[in-house]
Amino acid sequence: MATITLTNVGKDYGGGPVLRGINLEIRDGEFVALMGPSGCGKSTLLRLIAGLEDATEGEIRIDGRLVNDLAPKDRDLAMVFQSYALYPHMTVRENMSFPLKQRRLPAAEITAAVDAAAAKLGLTALLDRKPKALSGGQRQRVAMGRAIVRTPKAFLFDEPLSNLDARLRAQMRVEIRTLHQDLGATSVYVTHDQAEAMTMADRIVALNDGDIQQVGTPQDLRERPANAFVADFLGQHP
Amino acid sequence: MARTTGHVARALALALYVAFALFPLFWLVKVSVTPDDLLYGEGVRLWPSRVTLDHYAAVLRHSQFPLFFRNSLIVATATALAASAVASAAGYAFSRFRFRGKVWVVGVMLVSQMFPLVIIVAPIFRLLAPLGLTNSLSGLVLVYTAFNAPFATFLMQSFFEGVPKDLEEAAMMDGATRFQALLRVVLPLTLPGLAATGGFVFIAAWSELLFSLMLNSSAAVSTFPAGLLGFVSKFSVDFGQMMAAGVLALLPVGAFFFFIQRYLVQGLTAGAVKG
Ligand SMILES: Nc1ncnc2c1ncn2[C@@H]1O[C@H](COP(=O)(O)OP(=O)(O)OP(=O)(O)O)[C@@H](O)[C@H]1O
Ligand SMILES: [Mg+2]
Numbered sequence: 186m187a188t189i190t191l192t193n194v195g196k197d198y199g200g201g202p203v204l205r206g207i208n209l210e211i212r213d214g215e216f217v218a219l220m221g222p223s224g225c226g227k228s229t230l231l232r233l234i235a236g237l238e239d240a241t242e243g244e245i246r247i248d249g250r251l252v253n254d255l256a257p258k259d260r261d262l263a264m265v266f267q268s269y270a271l272y273p274h275m276t277v278r279e280n281m282s283f284p285l286k287q288r289r290l291p292a293a294e295i296t297a298a299v300d301a302a303a304a305k306l307g308l309t310a311l312l313d314r315k316p317k318a319l320s321g322g323q324r325q326r327v328a329m330g331r332a333i334v335r336t337p338k339a340f341l342f343d344e345p346l347s348n349l350d351a352r353l354r355a356q357m358r359v360e361i362r363t364l365h366q367d368l369g370a371t372s373v374y375v376t377h378d379q380a381e382a383m384t385m386a387d388r389i390v391a392l393n394d395g396d397i398q399q400v401g402t403p404q405d406l407r408e409r410p411a412n413a414f415v416a417d418f419l420g421q422h423p
Numbered sequence: 424m425a426r427t428t429g430h431v432a433r434a435l436a437l438a439l440y441v442a443f444a445l446f447p448l449f450w451l452v453k454v455s456v457t458p459d460d461l462l463y464g465e466g467v468r469l470w471p472s473r474v475t476l477d478h479y480a481a482v483l484r485h486s487q488f489p490l491f492f493r494n495s496l497i498v499a500t501a502t503a504l505a506a507s508a509v510a511s512a513a514g515y516a517f518s519r520f521r522f523r524g525k526v527w528v529v530g531v532m533l534v535s536q537m538f539p540l541v542i543i544v545a546p547i548f549r550l551l552a553p554l555g556l557t558n559s560l561s562g563l564v565l566v567y568t569a570f571n572a573p574f575a576t577f578l579m580q581s582f583f584e585g586v587p588k589d590l591e592e593a594a595m596m597d598g599a600t601r602f603q604a605l606l607r608v609v610l611p612l613t614l615p616g617l618a619a620t621g622g623f624v625f626i627a628a629w630s631e632l633l634f635s636l637m638l639n640s641s642a643a644v645s646t647f648p649a650g651l652l653g654f655v656s657k658f659s660v661d662f663g664q665m666m667a668a669g670v671l672a673l674l675p676v677g678a679f680f681f682f683i684q685r686y687l688v689q690g691l692t693a694g695a696v697k698g
Contacts (some may be wrong), residue, residue, distance in 0.1 A: 237592050257595040264596040270589035274611045283607075287598030332599070341596075 187248045187338035187371050188213050189234060194243030196229055199386035203229050203315060204395045207243065211339075216365050216372045218382035221392035222418070227375045229393070232340050232374060236260050259289070264341040267348070269324045271316040271331075277303075278312040281330045285317070302334040305364075322353045333364065338372035346381070358385055379419050383407070391415050448673070455479070455666035462662060478667035489644055489667050491650030496675060498560050498646055502567040502628035503621045504681070507579075509572045510620055511613075514579030515605060518559055519588070532573040544637045557638045563646070566638070567628040575620050582616025583609065618683040626676055647672050 191212040196204040204226045211217050218306045233245060236257035240295055246277050249344040250258050263284070272280050278299055289336050303309045306326045325345060332340055342361075346354045362385050365372050365397045382389050383403045391398040391406065391414070399411035410416035454462070456474040465471050482488045506566075517529070529541050547566060548557060556562030594604035610617070632648040639645055647668070653666035 235596060237595070256600065257592075258598045258600060262596065264593070266589050266593060268587065268589045270587065272590060272594070272608055283594070284597035289605070313446035331593075 189339060189371065189373070190244075190246040191234075192229075192244040192246070194233060194245060196226070196233060196238065197242050198242045202241075202395060203274055204233075209220070209390060209395060209397065209400065211371060211373060214369050214371055216233050216362070216374065216385060216387045218386035218389045219373065219375045219392060220379060220382040220389050220399075220418070221377065223377055225392045226395045227377070227392055228343055231285040231373060231375050233318075235262055235264055241297075262341055263335065263337040263339075264370070265328045265332050265345045265396055267344040269316075269322055269345075269348075271327055271329040274317050276315055277308060277319070277327050277330075280327055281334050284331060284335050293391045299330075300335050302330045305333070306330050321348055322357075325349060325357065329361070329364070333368065336368075337370070339373065340365075342372065344375055344377070347376075347378075355383075361385065383419070392420065393418075433491060442469075451666050451669050451673075454662055455670050457663060459663055478663040479671070482671065486653070486664065486668070487645075488647065488650060488671070490643070491645050491647040492671065494560060494644060495646040495648075495672070498563050498567065499628040499675075501560075501564045501623045502571065503625040504576045505564065506571045506624040507621045510575035510579040511617065513572070513576040513612070514581075515579045515609070517576065517582050518583035525674045532576065536573055540633055544633060547634070548638060549646050551638060553590055556645055558628060558641050559639070562638055563628075566634050567624075567631060571624045571627055575624055577618045578623070579613070579616060580611045582620075585616075586612050586672040622679060622683055623678060629672075629676060650665065 189209075191207050194204060194207040195202055197224075207230065219230055221227055229238060233240050236252065236255060236259075240253060247260060272283065275283065280363040281299045281302060282295050283305070285298060288343075290298075299312075300309070303312055306329060308323070308326055308330055311319060311323060316327065319327065328345065345361075346357050349357060358381060363375075374382075374385060383406075386403060388400060388402055389406055390400050391411075393414050399406060399415050401409075406415055406419060410419065441580070453470060454480055456476065456527070457471040458473055458475045458477070459466070461471050461473060470669055517525070549559050551562050551566075554562075556565065590608050591599075591604040594608045595601060599607065630648055631646075635646045635649045636652070639649070642650075651665055651672075654661045654668065
C-alpha cells in the first residue's frame with residue numbers, strides 16, 4: 186500500500202491550464218474522493234496519478250518515489266474506468282487474468298487468484314462469458330475484479346458507478362467501501378455526485394475549475410465549508 | 424400485407440442488383456466454355472448449344488499461364504502483407520498520437536493518390552532500373568506497397584479509431600507497454616479491418632496491369648494481367664483461352680474472400696464499453 190503525494194501539480198492540454206497548483210497528500214490506506222462539477226479536472230487529476238497523462242508542472246510521488254517519468258505499467262496502480270474498458274475479445278476469466286499474465290505469474294497462481302477474486306465479487310458463474318453477454322452491473326463487477334485480482338499500490342476509480350441504476354449504485358457503494366476496508370488499500374475515487382463522496386470517502390477533495398477548494402472529512406465539509414462553492418455543491422440534491 | 428410487399432420489393436431489388444453485378448462474370452464463364460466455331464455464330468445466346476473445356480486444358484497445358492499465376496500470387500500476397508504491416512503502424516500513429524507535421528504528412532499522402540500513374544511510370548522505371556529492380560517480382564512488390572500504403576493507412580486509421588482508447592489505457596494500467604497493448608488488445612479487435620485492408624490491397628496488386636507491363640518485360644516475371652495480353656495477337660484474339668485464364672484468375676480472389684468473410688461481418692467490439 187502507498188501514499189501518493191502531489192506537489193504543485195499543473196496540467197495544460199494546450200488550451201490553457203486545466204489544473205493549477207495542486208498540492209495533495211493521500212495517506213496510506215485512505216479512501217479519498219475527488220469531487221466537483223463536470224469539467225473541473227477530476228479525471229485529469231486521476232489520469233496524472235495513473236500516468237496516462239504527463240503533468241505540465243509539479244511533482245507526483247508514490248511512496249516518496251518521483252514517478253513523473255514512469256510509465257503507467259511501472260507505477261503499479263489499478264484503475265476502474267467509467268466505461269469499464271473490458272477487453273471484448275476475452276472471457277471474464279481472461280480479462281481478470283490479464284494483469285497477472287502481464288506480470289508473468291505461474292498459471293496455477295493466476296487461476297487461484299482469479300477464482301478468489303471472482304468468488305469475492307459473485308462472478309464465479311460468469312467466468313466463461315464474454316463481456317457482451319453481461320449486464321451493465323456485471324460488467325462493472327468484472328472491471329472491479331480485474332483491479333482487485335492483484336495487490337496494487339493503490340486503486341483509482343473514475344466514476345465507476347455512473348452507468349448503473351440508482352438501486353445498484355447504492356448497493357455497489359457499500360460493496361466498494363467494504364472491499365476497501367477488507368483490502369486496506371489506498372483508493373482515489375472520482376465522482377461528481379456529492380452523496381457518493383460524502384458516504385464513501387474518508388476525505389474529500391473538492392475541486393472547481395482546476396483548483397482545490399477544500400480538503401477534509403465529509404464532516405469538515407458539511408460543518409465548515411471553506412467557501413460558497415463547497416457549501417453550494419453540497420447543498421445540491423441530485 | 425404492406426410488410427410482405429416491402430420484403431418482396433427489397434428482395435427483387437437485391438436480385439436485380441446481384442444479376443447486374445454478376446452478369447459480366449457469367450459472360451466470362453460462358454465464353455470460356457464456348458467452342459471456337461460457335462463463338463461468333465452464337466454470340467448473343469445466353470448459353471452455347473455445345474460446351475467444351477478445351478480452352479482450360481490449353482491454358483493449363485500449353486500456355487505460360489501457370490507461371491504468370493504463380494508470379495501474381497507471390498506479388499499480391501507479399502504486397503498485401505507488407506502494405507498491411509505499414510498501414511497498421513502508420514494508421515495507429517495517426518489515430519492515437521499528436522505530432523508535429525501530422526497535417527502535412529496526411530496531406531502529402533492524399534496528394535500522392537491524385538497522380539495518374541501513367542505520368543510516373545517512366546521516373547519509377549529510371550529509379551528501379553539501376554537497382555536491378557526491373558524485371559523482378561521484388562520491384563513490383565515495392566512499387567505496389569508504396570502505392571497502396573496511403574489508402575490502406577487511412578483505412579486502418581478509421582478502424583483503430585473504432586477501438587475505444589480506454590481499452591489500451593486499461594491494458595497499460597494492467598502492466599502492458601503501449602506496444603503490448605497494441606498487440607494483445609487493439610490489433611485483435613481490428614482483425615476484421617486488417618482482413619479487409621489486406622483483401623483490398625491483395626486485389627489491387629492482383630489486377631494491376633500498367634506497372635507490371637512497363638517494369639517487367641521478361642515472361643519469367645510477368646504477372647497474369649500482363650500475361651493475359653499474350654492471348655491478343657496481331658491478327659486475332661483468342662477469346663476462349665483468355666476468358667478461361669480470367670476465370671482461373673478469379674479463383675484465388677474468391678477463395679480469399681471466402682476465408683475472410685467471417686472477419687468482415689463480425690462486430691468484435693460489441694460489449695467493449697457500457698451498453
Ligand atoms: N485530452 C484532452 N485534450 C484537451 N483538453 C482536455 C482533454 N481532456 C480533458 N480536457 C479538458 O480538461 C478539462 C477537465 O477535464 P476532465 O475530463 O478532467 O473533467 P472531469 O472533471 O473529469 O469532468 P466529468 O465529470 O465531465 O468527467 C475540461 O475542460 C476538458 O475539456
Ligand atoms: Mg471525468
